Amino acid sequence: MTRSLYLIFLFFFYLFLQVIILNKILLFGYVNPYLYISFVFFYPLKKNRFLFLFLSFLLGLCIDFFSDTGGIHAFSTLFIAYIRLPLIHFLFKKTPIDYTLFKLELEQVGQIFNFVVTLTLIHHLLLFSFTNFSYQNFDRVLINTIFSSILTLLLFFLVSYIFRKKR
Numbered sequence: 001m002t003r004s005l006y007l008i009f010l011f012f013f014y015l016f017l018q019v020i021i022l023n024k025i026l027l028f029g030y031v032n033p034y035l036y037i038s039f040v041f042f043y044p045l046k047k048n049r050f051l052f053l054f055l056s057f058l059l060g061l062c063i064d065f066f067s068d069t070g071g072i073h074a075f076s077t078l079f080i081a082y083i084r085l086p087l088i089h090f091l092f093k094k095t096p097i098d099y100t101l102f103k104l105e106l107e108q109v110g111q112i113f114n115f116v117v118t119l120t121l122i123h124h125l126l127l128f129s130f131t132n133f134s135y136q137n138f139d140r141v142l143i144n145t146i147f148s149s150i151l152t153l154l155l156f157f158l159v160s161y162i163f164r165k166k167r
Contacts, residue, residue, distance in 0.1 A: 007043065011059060014039045019066040030140070031147040033155050034073075036063060037123050040081050041116060041156075045088070045099040056081035072130040079126055080119045091115050105164065116156060117149075124149045 018036040026032055039059055043052050060077030064070060088094055091114055094102055104112060128144040 003044070007047075007055075010039055010042065011055060015059060015062050018063055023067060027151065028147075030144050031151055033151045034124065034127070034148065035152060035155050035159070037077060037080065037120065037152070038156055038159075040077065040084060040119065041104055043081075045085070045102045049085070053078060053081050069131070072127055075130065076123045076126040080123045083122070084119065087115060087118060091118070117153060120149050120152055120156075121145065124152070 014036040018034065022033050022035055036059060040056055043055070057074050057078045060074035061071070063073040063077075067073065088102070092102070092107060092111055104115070107115075124145040125141070128141045128148070131144075132138075132141050
């Protein structure tokens with residue numbers, strides 16, 4: 001399968017997984033996994049940045065369309081897609097020369113963990129901040145962010161472990 005077809009498959013896989021299965025999960029009334037942000041983690045660095053930002057925005061917009069959330073997923077996903085490159089530079093110590101050979105799966109587990117946790121927490125904090133949009137509900141924003149991030153990260157690392165390639 002070519003890389004472009006793989007990216008198209010990944011886009012629609014995460015979209016349908018989120019819309020059909022994961023949006024139906026609501027633990028304790030406020031915990032929901034958002035595994036679709038994994039698309040941002042795995043998108044290759046050597047591809048066109050504008051296309052990546054556009055696809056991230058489109059994925060978030062599609063999630064918004066099916067969830068009736070008015071653009072908060074699109075903004076949150078676009079934001080983490082935008083800061084992904086500086087975060088890779090900071091956490092992985094990669095330069096633009098290294099971007100063509102960069103694959104998340106080939107990096108050290110600790111660095112991957114820091115990268116995924118940071119982007120997930122930022123995404124969820126933005127998402128729930130815009131959902132509640134009030135300082136009076138800041139405790140609810142933090143609770144939603146923490147517990148939804150934990151569930152999302154558990155699912156992400158479980159799925160990554162199941163589908164990883166043997167070296």
